[in-house]
Amino acid sequence: MRVDARDPAAFERVAGVPLVLRHARLLRRAGETRARFFVAGERERAAAAAALARAPAGLTVEVIAGAPDGPALDGATVYAGGLEPVGDARTPGGRKHAERRLYQLLRKSVDLDGVVAYYAMRPLSRLLTRLLLPTPITPNQVTLSALVCGVVGAACAAGGQFAAAGILFWVGAAVDCVDGDLARLRVQGSRLGEWLDTLADDVSTLGLLLGLGIGLTAEGYGQPWQVLGILGALCGLATEARIYLDLHRLGLPIDTAQYPWFFGAPRGRRGPLGRAFYACSFLFRRDAFVTVVAILLLGGARRVPFLVLFGGALVFSGMLIVHMWVTRRRQTGDILATNK
Secondary structure, three states: OEEEOOOHHHHOEEOOEEHHHHHHHHHHHOOOOEEEEEEOOHHHHHHHHHHHHHOOOOOEEEEEEOOOOOOOEEOOEEEEOOOEEEEEOOOHHHHHHHHHHHHHHHOOOHHHHOHHHHHHHHHHHHHHHHHHOOOOOOHHHHHHHHHHHHHHHHHHHHOOOHHHHHHHHHHHHHHHHHHHHHHHHHOOOOHHHHHHHHHHHHHHHHHHHHHHHHHHHHOOOOHHHHHHHHHHHHHHHHHHHHHHHHHHHHOOOOOHHHOOOOOOOOOOOOOHHHHHHHHHHHHHOHHHHHHHHHHHHHOOOOHHHHHHHHHHHHHHHHHHHHHHHHHHHHHHHHHHHHHO
């Protein structure tokens, strides 16, 4: 694929990334394995080579001084995923318009994001995204920061600092909204990032469950709480491991929210059972139960947030067992129907 980067605007930064580097990342995402960037002269070739040193793996980049020898992408145009033009980088106003458009494309629906994330976490996380965008901080580093919040929160719960645990649990979930936005704006998404993001969520949740069990026992509520915390964490771990395996096998993003549950498509496309499961699914979204648990811990509750997490782990495991049973029945029925 050829890119005409002879216009100086091709080296402007848009969404924190030099435009030529953004083009390279978009081309790799589109499946290209080779890209040729045509620049105005030798000085521009050195600048392009420096910017393209961070081009994604799997893309061979060549920088040439001169005019393209065929059709080429306009290097001064800002593209979104799918190489959709969203603005022109030749003027400051054009770059601002392009960035506004890229931010608009980040916005997910309530169905995908969850009610609390859509109306509370995302507006706050986007402020942090704007601050981090021009910095060298990577999406994976943000994910690890969210994980640290979750692990420290679990440690606070184990030590009896329940209010601090609730705050850190919620802050970690809000920070976790930033990594995906950064990755999409800079075109830095990766399979490793997907794995880290999901693992950070689950380690934080199961860690808090275990920490609360330990903390309740230490506070004198009895040994069974610690035992239940261990059992709940192990149950959740086994469930998530199976879901990860299925998502990886199906080639889907490593995101439990996109798991293809047996009740199928949302709203109105299925019967009453499907709609009921769909409505209930919002209660099990991470944004909702994180907020409920944080509010309970801040309000001085101890056992109730533990039971919320423990019950959620059991219900999630039960849903997976039902899903596996229904899926196997359907597969058996399809085989029998084919053999008739």
